[in-house]
Amino acid sequence: MSTSNALHFDLHSHSTLSDGTLSPEALVRRAHAHGVDVLALTDHDVTDGLAEAAVTAAEVGLHLVSGVEISVTWSGVTFHIVGLNVDPGHSGLQTGLAKLRATRTGRGEEIAQRLEKHGIEGALAGAQAFATGPILSRTHFARFLVEAGYAKDMRKVFKKFLVHNRPGYVPGEWATLEEAVSWICDAGGQAVIAHPARYRISATRLRQFIESFKDCGGVGIEVVSGSHSASDAAGMAQYAKRYELLASCGSDYHGPEQSWQELGRPMPLPDGCVPIWKEWSMGWEENT
């Protein structure tokens, strides 16, 4: 692990405990091999991969940040809030996440029913076969549908079946913004808006969302994300400054199959951003 000014941070990634395809151990090894010094494992609505990731991180000499990515419904739209440096043993956080996982199970049944009406049989069992952890995600339905030949690849399958106005779309009723941010803060963590440029909402609504997020106690925003372009990052850096939010960066890595996302590839934060890790204590004398 380097103590130079060139520490590499990747603060958003997924393992087989949610909808990633690498085990926590394999994820940490790959991150290390790609030059990541500080990695956050942020599985959707579950923290069960952190213990295994921590063992491997200690072995290879990588700093693991205990994270989670929480599904939120705000004003009828789904948002994702990343929690960094949460205590996974916090009971309020765990009770909240368990509720979201139950919501996912119910939503999965509904997705399968809708697909069945559309002539696609066996989607629930098919998706469950891809779900190697305790959550059922649209990603698992997508993998089943691709395998069964209903679409060529993940992007096409989402577009055809799993997004708004498509036959297999069920939005899900997730946590409120207040709940998600308070679970994270109560568990000692920092709440961060995930991939803010990816939501299909107007700039006005995004600003309203950011204001509500701050009112709830949120402190960070992903300026750099695997799903952001350079101009998205520049735009989000402006929001970070305007709303005095700390800037985060993460690949949102899900596995080697998604070649457009790689661990440790996030661009540097634009000038003028205050990094979310500025005041972190990572066992080193100086943080960058």
Ligand code: AMP
């Ligand atoms: P869920 O939380 O179950 O609604 O599933 C959302 C997940 O689906 C995201 O975390 C992504 O991993 C994945 N996803 C969403 N849209 C796409 C897309 N267009 N292509 C590939 N994966 C996607």
Ligand code: MN
């Ligand atoms: Mn995902």
Ligand code: MN
């Ligand atoms: Mn997300």
Ligand code: MN
């Ligand atoms: Mn993610």
